[in-house]
Amino acid sequence: MSQTTSRLLQLLGLLQSRRVWSGEELSDRLGVTTRSVRRDVERLRELGYPVHASTGHGGGYQLGAGAALPPLLLDSDEAVAMAVCLRLAAGGSVAGVGEAALRALTKLDQVMPSRLRSQVAAVLDTTVTLTPESDSPVDPEVLMTLARACRDREHVDADYVDRAGSPSSRRLEPYQLVTTGRRWYLLAFDRDRDDWRSLRLDRMAQVRAKGTTFTARPAPDAAEYVRRAITTSPYRYVTRVRYHAAKDVMAQHFSPASVTIEDDGPDTCVVVTGADDPRTLALYLAMPGVAFEVLESDAVADRALAMSALLADAVKR
Template structure:
């Protein structure tokens, strides 16, 4: 191998395998002399790659952890595996898969050869993920287009479907992608509205990076996650709840989201919840029912009414299912 750049890349790829390489084996692999291998190792060190050498009759080299992340050289199978994994996580907004993961996916897909990109798409299309069933899944390509636009500071055009089903076309300056648990949001400056907006990514379609560059504006809060949180709170009316539970506070706290706080012990094995929530009435009722203990709602009245109506519907459903033959079960033999 006579080309020094090509030889250095091949050498770096070998060293990224988690093992120690004898100098003689590297020389044989690259068809050069051990002296050339030593010079190439010195070149890699000058470029910032922490290559460690061991002394001995044979001697060996291995790449160790340094102060910075070096560029990775992946073979075809590794590249496909990483791309499929990142697509699966990003496409369903799994908690913990944040903007950095989407940026990594965007970078990887940008340099994937056509044959590997086809393999990634084929593998993804052949699998069916188990999701929550709330329709919040998204095409990973939508995320990668937007992530690239955020990084490259390019204006975006896209179609957007609002909560009431209204369809609009938008042009915006994308600021950040924010993962909120099981859902992705785009924080952007909407040029048509001349104001900052948050967009649910699962409602975005046909995203297109226009190529027009822009200078990022200053976000009102300075933090995209804080801005998103405030935007969601403003959309959802506050709900002040007071509920008594016939169970210890520790038991109830383990079965409620962290936003359902504080829980105050009221003596014995009982506790009381007093909180202001931004969740929907239906969601609060469901969470209370899942606590698996007796409880009493003191306020708001709307929650009491909703739970009463829900109880009536469940009772009717039970009676309809049971049928005329249902009755007491005799457990005596």
């Protein structure tokens, strides 16, 4: 592969990863002059890639949607098939596939003509996917709208129902999507509450991109924030438990969406989790069948002690 061809592919990847790039930013990333960037952009246009240029504040180079898919990617039938498969995969439960499918779908969606989008929608509207009852399906359009808004730093309005069933309207700055394999979450800054929030996508409706952009704030780590929010924050009782087994051993017993596991030496680890009922929590912690001690939460410790006495009585001869 020639140096010019390699640079063109790198330029195309950059244009697909973000909404707008200035000429100076592209020249820095590619290690060439802005004049070379202009020449490379012209080469992409000659190949059929719709690269738009704008001047003024917020201007730069942007990869847009054309009348047809650019060459060297996919033909129309392949694009429809790929988009349908990616949307189904993005809502699936195979570890790691959902996020990768969503990234690929976001890139494909960016250059897909509207006539092909309507074909994809027609296929999805007439398709039923059998999923376990415990799964929380997400509207594909909600997923795509939020993915584009995260990429483009675009304001979003949405209706939301919290875990207690209370409805609310949210004005959001969306930052990142997080999947646990069974559910999708959005890390966003809530403009009315002036604070960060993690929101379940299956509880969101009427998601609307506003067309206005925001300046990125210093954001918390999305995965860690969502992990804390779903393992402890919503619950009345939160406990810390030391298991007499290594972290990787206990990770096989618990879902990352249910607990946080901390290193505590080669043969022990600390698990943090929560529930609304201490008896349910004590039973959950005992299910792996590994010796443990309750470090925090007297309510959970009392329930565990009562359960141990009950079980001991059940096996007395």
